[in-house]
Amino acid sequence: IGLPTNSAQECQNLEVERQRRLERIKQKQSQLQELILQQIAFKNLVQRNRQSEQQANRPPPPNSIIHLPFIIVNTSKKTVIDCSISNDKFEYLFNFDSMFEIHDDIEVLKRMGMACGLEVGKCSPEDLKVARSLVPKALEPYVIEMAKGPISNVYITGGSSAN
Amino acid sequence: HIQWLGNRIDASMVSRHKELQREACDLTEAEEQLDELIAKCNLQLRLLTEDPQNKKLGYVRCQDLRQSFDSPDQLVMVIRAPPETQMQVSEPSEGYQVSLKSTRGQIDVFLCPEDSSGVC
Numbered sequence: 001i002g003l004p005t006n007s008a009q010e011c012q013n014l015e016v017e018r019q020r021r022l023e024r025i026k027q028k029q030s031q032l033q034e035l036i037l038q039q040i041a042f043k044n045l046v047q048r049n050r051q052s053e054q055q056a057n058r059p060p061p062p063n064s065i066i067h068l069p070f071i072i073v074n075t076s077k078k079t080v081i082d083c084s085i086s087n088d089k090f091e092y093l094f095n096f097d098s099m100f101e102i103h104d105d106i107e108v109l110k111r112m113g114m115a116c117g118l119e120v121g122k123c124s125p126e127d128l129k130v131a132r133s134l135v136p137k138a139l140e141p142y143v144i145e146m147a148k149g150p151i152s153n154v155y156i157t158g159g160s161s162a163n
Numbered sequence: 164h165i166q167w168l169g170n171r172i173d174a175s176m177v178s179r180h181k182e183l184q185r186e187a188c189d190l191t192e193a194e195e196q197l198d199e200l201i202a203k204c205n206l207q208l209r210l211l212t213e214d215p216q217n218k219k220l221g222y223v224r225c226q227d228l229r230q231s232f233d234s235p236d237q238l239v240m241v242i243r244a245p246p247e248t249q250m251q252v253s254e255p256s257e258g259y260q261v262s263l264k265s266t267r268g269q270i271d272v273f274l275c276p277e278d279s280s281g282v283c
Contacts, residue, residue: 007176007177007180008176010180011176011179011180011183014180014183014184014187015183017187018183018186018187018190021187021190021191021194022190024194025190025193025194025197028194028197028198028201029197031201032197032200032201032204035201035204035205035208036204038208039204039207039208039211042208042211042212042217042221043211045220045221045222045223046217046220046221049220049221049222050220053220059219060224064224064225065222065223065224065225066222066223066224066225066228066241066243067218067221067222067243068212068221068222068223069243070241070242070243071241071242071243071244071250072228072232072239072240072241072242073239073240073242073261074232074237074238074239074240075237075238075240076236076237076238077236077237077238078236079238081238081240083272088269089269089270089271090264090265090266090268090269090270091262091263091264091265091270092261092262092263092270092272093260093261093262093263094260094261094262095258095259095260096259096260096261097259098259099255099259100259100261102250102252102261105223108223108227108228108231109223111230111231111232112223112227112230112231136203136207138200138203139200139204142200
C-alpha cells in the first residue's frame, strides 16, 4: 500500500482523466447519433423516391429535382444579394445586406420528416419501427435511445453487440 | 513519536482508487465500442451514397424545399458544389458575406422558384 499522499494524487489524476473521457464519449455519441440520422434519412428518401417513381411509372423531370449533396442558403426576399462569379464558375462571392441562414441537405431531409422525428426525440411507435428497420442491429439500441428524447447524460449501452 | 493518522482515510482512498480504475476500464471499452461504430457508420454511409442506384434516387423535389422553408418571405438558394469546395462565411460584425472556392469543378447556384410549376 502506497503512501496516502500518493493515492490521493493518483485518485485526482484518475478523476481528471475520467472527466476527459466522459467528455470525449459524449462528443462521440453525438457524432454517432448524427451518422445514424443521416443513414436513416437518406434511406427513407431513396425509398420514398423509388416508390413515387414506380407509382408515376417514370422518373420526375430533371429540372424539378435537386440531387444530393447540396447546401441551402435562405434569406428574406427583401435582402439584396450581390453576387460575383469567376468565369470558370469555380469561385463565387455573395454579399448580403441582411441576415441569412445556411443549411445542409441533411437539415432539409430532417425537415421533410425523413429522420422519423429522431432528431428531436419525437418519434411515434410506427416511426420508431421504420427507423429501426433502416439500421443494422448493432445500432438499434442507439435508435431506441434517441427516440426517447434528446440525450443529456452519458449513457453506455448494455452488453457488447455481436455484429 | 510518530502517530499514523492516515489509516482510515487511506483505506477509503484505496477503495476509491480501485473504483476509479475499474471505471477507467469501462470507459475505455465504451469509447472503443463507439469508435468502432462510428467507423462502421461512416463506411455504411459512404457505400450507401456512392451506390449508383441510390445516387440516382438521392434527390429532393423543389416542392420539398419550398415546404421545408415555407415562410412566404423566404428566398431559397441552392448550391451544388464538387467535393472539397471551401465555403467561407464572414463574421456577422463584418457584414454578411459568403465565398465559395472550388478546385475540382463548377459550382452551380440557383434559386428555388416560388410558383407551383415544380420546376427549379
